[in-house]
Amino acid sequence: MQIQTVGILSPGDMGQAIASVLNQNGLKTIAALDDRSERTRQLAAAANIQDVGSLTQLVIESDVVLSVLVPAAAAEVAKEVAEVISNVAKQILYVDCNAIAPQKVKRIAQLIESSGATFVDASIIGPPSRVPGRTRIYASGKQTDEFQQLRNYGLDIRVIGDEIGQASGLKMSYAALTKGLTAIGAELLIAAHRLGLDEQLWEEVSSSQPELAAILTRSIPSMTPKAHRWIGEMEEIAETFKEIGLTERIFYGAADVYRLVKDTSLGKETPEECERNRPLSEIITILSDETAPN
Structure with missing residues (x-):
C-alpha cells in the first residue's frame, strides 16, 4: 500500500509536530476535530492538518492512523477506531505511538487486528520538533515495512524488532x-x-x-x-x-x-x-x- 493520507489522533503538541513534518514533505494529514478544544483546532490549523470532522470519516480517508494520545485515552480510542474499521471494512494501518505499557499495547494490537486492520507498536523519544534528528520513532511488529514509508516524508523511524511491545x-x-x-x-x-x-x-x-x-x-x-x-x-x-x-x-x-x-x-x-x-x-x-x- 502506498501511503498518501495520514490520520492523526490527536493533533496535540506531538501529533501536530509530526503532521507538520509530513505535510512539509508532501503527505496529506487529517484529523477528526468534532468536539475538540479550540487549542487543538488551532494546533491542527498551524500544522495544515485538514479537519474531516468525524472519526468515521478519518478512517475512511486514511491509509495509516497514528495514535498520539495521553496514555489514559489510548485503549478507549483504539476500541472506537476498531469499531469504525469493522463497520466500514477499510484496510488500514494503525500505529500506536502512545507511552503505554507493553502488556497494554499487546491488548490494543489484538483489538485492532481483530477488526481487520494491521498494527504497529511505536514509541516517540524526543521533544515535539520539526528539526531532523531530534525526535525518533522506534517501531516494532510484523508490519513495520509499511510504516517505514514515512521515512521518505521526514520522520526518523527506527525498527527494533518484529514483536509488539518492544517499542513500547x-x-x-x-x-x-x-x-x-x-x-x-x-x-x-x-x-x-x-x-x-x-x-x-x-x-x-x-x-x-x-x-x-x-x-x-x-x-x-x-x-x-x-x-x-x-x-x-x-x-x-x-x-x-x-x-x-x-x-x-x-x-x-x-x-x-x-x-x-x-x-x-x-x-x-x-x-x-x-x-x-x-x-x-x-x-x-x-x-x-x-x-x-x-
Whole structure:
C-alpha cells in the first residue's frame, strides 16, 4: 500500500509536530476535530492538518492512523477506531505511538487486528520538533515495512524488532530515566527550599554534579505545562516494571509529584503560555508555595 493520507489522533503538541513534518514533505494529514478544544483546532490549523470532522470519516480517508494520545485515552480510542474499521471494512494501518505499557499495547494490537486492520507498536523519544534528528520513532511488529514509508516524508523511524511491545518497552525504560529523574529533581529541590537549604544545595550540585545541574535546569521548566500528561506515563511505567517483577512504587511516587505540579499555576499553563526564560529558582519557589500543606 502506498501511503498518501495520514490520520492523526490527536493533533496535540506531538501529533501536530509530526503532521507538520509530513505535510512539509508532501503527505496529506487529517484529523477528526468534532468536539475538540479550540487549542487543538488551532494546533491542527498551524500544522495544515485538514479537519474531516468525524472519526468515521478519518478512517475512511486514511491509509495509516497514528495514535498520539495521553496514555489514559489510548485503549478507549483504539476500541472506537476498531469499531469504525469493522463497520466500514477499510484496510488500514494503525500505529500506536502512545507511552503505554507493553502488556497494554499487546491488548490494543489484538483489538485492532481483530477488526481487520494491521498494527504497529511505536514509541516517540524526543521533544515535539520539526528539526531532523531530534525526535525518533522506534517501531516494532510484523508490519513495520509499511510504516517505514514515512521515512521518505521526514520522520526518523527506527525498527527494533518484529514483536509488539518492544517499542513500547523501550519508551517505558527511557522515560523512566528522563521523566523519573525530572520528578526526583523537582521534589528534592522543593524539599531543599522548604528546609531553607536551596541555595546551598544548588551550589553543591552545580559544583560536584554540573551535568546533572544542566539537565535539571533544562528539564524542570519544560516539565511544568506537561505534568498533567506525565502522570499517566509514570503509572504506565509502574505497571510495566511490576509486570516484570520490579518495584512499581518508585514510579507511582513520580506520578504523585506530577499530580502535585498539575494543580499549580505553572501546571495549568499551556506550553504556549509557559515563560521559557523563567529561572529554575523561581519555579521551585512557586511549586513549593503552591503545594505546601495547609
